[in-house]
Amino acid sequence: MNRIADPIPELRTDFHFEPGGFADHATPLVRNCWYVAGLSSEITRELRSRRFLGVDVALYRTQAGEPVAVRNRCPHRSFPLAKGRLEGDVLMCGYHGMQFDPSGRCVKMPSMPLVPTNAQVRSYPIVERAPLVWIWMGDPDHADQALIPDTSWLASPDWKSVGGTFHMKADYVSMHENLLDQTHFPFLHPGAIGTPEYARSKLDVRQEGDVVIIDRALKNSPPPDVYGVPTGLTGKPVDRYSEARFASPGLHVAFARIVDNHDPAGKPRTYRFNITHAFTPETNGSIHYWWFNSRDSNLQDPAADAYLYEASAKAYLEDVDALEWILDVVTHDAEPQFDLNFAPDKPGLLMRRALYDMAAREAGVRF
Amino acid sequence: MASKYIDVVVAGIRTLTPRIREYLLAAADGRPLPRYEPGAHVALHMVSDTRGPIVRHYSLIGGLAGEDDPRHVYRIAVQREDRARGSAFIHDTFEPGTRLRISPPVNDFPLDRRDASTLLIAGGIGVTPIVSMTRSLARRGCRYSVVYAGRNAAFMAYRDTLARLAGDRVRFHHSDEEGVLDLRGLLASQPEDTRAYVCGPAPMIAAARQAGADLGWEPDRVRSELFAAGPASDETAFEVELRRSGKLVQVGPDASILDALRLADVPVLWDCARGECGLCPLPVVSADGPIDHRDRYLSEEERAAGHTLCICVSRLRGTRLVLDA
Numbered sequence: 001m002n003r004i005a006d007p008i009p010e011l012r013t014d015f016h017f018e019p020g021g022f023a024d025h026a027t028p029l030v031r032n033c034w035y036v037a038g039l040s041s042e043i044t045r046e047l048r049s050r051r052f053l054g055v056d057v058a059l060y061r062t063q064a065g066e067p068v069a070v071r072n073r074c075p076h077r078s079f080p081l082a083k084g085r086l087e088g089d090v091l092m093c094g095y096h097g098m099q100f101d102p103s104g105r106c107v108k109m110p111s112m113p114l115v116p117t118n119a120q121v122r123s124y125p126i127v128e129r130a131p132l133v134w135i136w137m138g139d140p141d142h143a144d145q146a147l148i149p150d151t152s153w154l155a156s157p158d159w160k161s162v163g164g165t166f167h168m169k170a171d172y173v174s175m176h177e178n179l180l181d182q183t184h185f186p187f188l189h190p191g192a193i194g195t196p197e198y199a200r201s202k203l204d205v206r207q208e209g210d211v212v213i214i215d216r217a218l219k220n221s222p223p224p225d226v227y228g229v230p231t232g233l234t235g236k237p238v239d240r241y242s243e244a245r246f247a248s249p250g251l252h253v254a255f256a257r258i259v260d261n262h263d264p265a266g267k268p269r270t271y272r273f274n275i276t277h278a279f280t281p282e283t284n285g286s287i288h289y290w291w292f293n294s295r296d297s298n299l300q301d302p303a304a305d306a307y308l309y310e311a312s313a314k315a316y317l318e319d320v321d322a323l324e325w326i327l328d329v330v331t332h333d334a335e336p337q338f339d340l341n342f343a344p345d346k347p348g349l350l351m352r353r354a355l356y357d358m359a360a361r362e363a364g365v366r367f
Numbered sequence: 368m369a370s371k372y373i374d375v376v377v378a379g380i381r382t383l384t385p386r387i388r389e390y391l392l393a394a395a396d397g398r399p400l401p402r403y404e405p406g407a408h409v410a411l412h413m414v415s416d417t418r419g420p421i422v423r424h425y426s427l428i429g430g431l432a433g434e435d436d437p438r439h440v441y442r443i444a445v446q447r448e449d450r451a452r453g454s455a456f457i458h459d460t461f462e463p464g465t466r467l468r469i470s471p472p473v474n475d476f477p478l479d480r481r482d483a484s485t486l487l488i489a490g491g492i493g494v495t496p497i498v499s500m501t502r503s504l505a506r507r508g509c510r511y512s513v514v515y516a517g518r519n520a521a522f523m524a525y526r527d528t529l530a531r532l533a534g535d536r537v538r539f540h541h542s543d544e545e546g547v548l549d550l551r552g553l554l555a556s557q558p559e560d561t562r563a564y565v566c567g568p569a570p571m572i573a574a575a576r577q578a579g580a581d582l583g584w585e586p587d588r589v590r591s592e593l594f595a596a597g598p599a600s601d602e603t604a605f606e607v608e609l610r611r612s613g614k615l616v617q618v619g620p621d622a623s624i625l626d627a628l629r630l631a632d633v634p635v636l637w638d639c640a641r642g643e644c645g646l647c648p649l650p651v652v653s654a655d656g657p658i659d660h661r662d663r664y665l666s667e668e669e670r671a672a673g674h675t676l677c678i679c680v681s682r683l684r685g686t687r688l689v690l691d692a
Contacts, residue, residue, distance in 0.1 A: 066481075102481060103477075103479040103480065103481055104477075105477070105479075112643075112644075112645065112664075113645075113664065113666070114643065114663055114664070116639060116643045116644060117475055117641070117643060118473065118475050118639050118641060118643065120474075120477065123480065125480055139402060140404060140480065140503070141404070141405065141429075141502065141503040141506055141507070142506060142507075143480075143507060144506060144507050144508055145507070145508065146508060363399065363438070364399050364437060364438030364439065
């Protein structure tokens with residue numbers, strides 16, 4: 001009869017962790033992590049709901065402008081709270097009018113003579129770092145804001161960003177692997193992004209804690225259009241350096257530097273591009289994805305904006321398609337397969353091992 | 368949703384002070400226990416050979432330093448009260464390997480993450496949820512301070528733990544030397560945006576609330592743990608006859624009517640077990656003594672009429688209660 005009163009909702013899983021494992025689409029999702037809940041512009045005085053890590057969350061802003069995230073499920077009869085309404089800062093359930101303050105405490109139950117002191121809806125730590133809003137779906141005790149990854153270039157006047165969003169039916173593990181894998185560029189993204197020289201260039205991979213970093217350098221080679229067009233360097237031999245980071249389970253960032261050693265001003269000139277891929281598992285097989293392409297040159301150039309947006313959106317749609325096709329095969333093909341791995345897959349494998357270890361640690365498994 | 372008991376085993380015992388012992392309760396199946404947030408407590412369900420069912424509530428402490436305890440372990444601390452039987456039963460009978468049942472964690476004393484500044488006040492054994500809250504605030508880099516009052520250092524469990532967690536943010540008040548803690552002065556010295564969380568003896572909680580009121584604080588700026596279900600120290604046993612089912616159930620001094628009926632597999636409706644939700648009242652056919660109403664649900668008229676009672680918290684001052692159930 002009695003509900004299980006407010007232990008932190010948890011899908012008890014029988015997943016069996018083994019030493020030396022690699023994360024895949026079936027591995028329990030890492031919860032103790034800041035994930036992007038949405039763009040600042042998406043979280044407003046209008047109630048909206050979004051599912052993160054399998055849990056429905058209602059999102060809104062207080063009158064003072066603070067973002068709020070509570071479970072999108074009334075503790076009384078499971079009515080989705082985002083279908084209710086806001087009265088000031090109080091969220092009122094649309095079924096029986098039960099009311100909750102932004103911390104999730106019940107402040108009124110109209111059908112009862114007093115406020116039930118044990119009634120609350122779970123709230124989630126949520127922090128705005130414009131243009132992003134970050135949410136913590138794991139143990140709130142560990143929700144240290146200092147752990148929110150740096151994306152300061154997205155708000156800096158020294159940078160110009162274009163961006164877009166996808167909802168995709170793919171797992172976050174393959175998404176991370178795709179982003180750490182640059183050998184697919186010339187084939188999945190022919191033209192704008194990849195060049196065959198780049199795919200064959202040497203890479204250095206290193207791991208710092210749970211962060212996996214790859215560095216690549218390709219000297220004296222014409223840039224791909226995605227860098228050439230906005231900088232006007234198309235066809236000109238340049239040095240190209242890139243660092244790609246599996247920064248957290250919810251974020252991949254890439255920092256590219258294009259160095260023109262023959263700049264008309266007489267000394268080398270560096271053009272920087274920061275690529276931000278924030279994505280949050282909706283479930284084990286679907287993700288919310290926000291991308292940004294930021295540059296530190298030609299800030300006031302609408303043609304560069306349009307070109308970068310079009311080229312990026314096209315390439316990322318190609319990634320979305322590929323990863324959706326792959327997950328469809330992996331989950332529906334009756335005959336299992338152990339995928340082959342090659343040397344360029346090392347960064348992805350390190351990332352998958354790190355994700356696996358993080359998930360195991362959260363499950364209390366020690367190897 | 369059905370309330371599930373969890374089977375646990377006493378996995379470790381430490382003596383913290385002359386009257387306080389710490390118990391580690393490990394999941395009997397070794398699987399992770401439900402997660403909880405600071406301020407949460409669990410109910411221990413025990414059965415004494417001589418006294419029948421005993422139910423007691425204890426706050427979850429969490430790991431001692433910055434570390435978390437393993438996921439299959441809960442840490443509680445039990446102070447032996449002179450007259451209370453539940454704590455004496457635990458001190459006398461719990462040893463490594465003792466099995467018992469607990470209810471999943473409930474949190475009636477949550478930290479509000481919106482607080483710009485937090486003041487934690489602990490008195491005596493009330494320190495247990497304060498330890499958990501301190502760990503959370505320290506980890507998240509929040510603005511907070513802690514005041515822990517006790518007779519003297521030897522009687523104050525988790526004094527070192529708090530010192531390690533909070534460093535110079537914790538102040539210890541030794542009432543043997545310094546007298547009663549000046550709560551009014553303490554609250555008056557707080558920044559405008561501070562919320563206070565108090566856990567300690569009832570007079571301390573009352574004094575903190577009064578101090579807040581005197582200073583013109585919004586009532587919600589002083590929050591406290593309310594163990595409404597905690598039995599008083601002079602409970603007496605009685606028996607309950609269920610008129611319709613014909614069952615006779617003994618209610619010992621250490622458990623509620625609801626506890627006893629559940630143990631006897633009598634199907635009853637209930638939810639909050641703290642006299643608020645109004646789901647458990649049963650019609651009274653007869654009572655050979657006054658009913659001690661301890662709920663917050665029934666109206667004054669209903670109490671006075673005596674035709675019903677909340678079986679989760681209310682009791683009979685008599686020997687035999689006949690219910691229409």
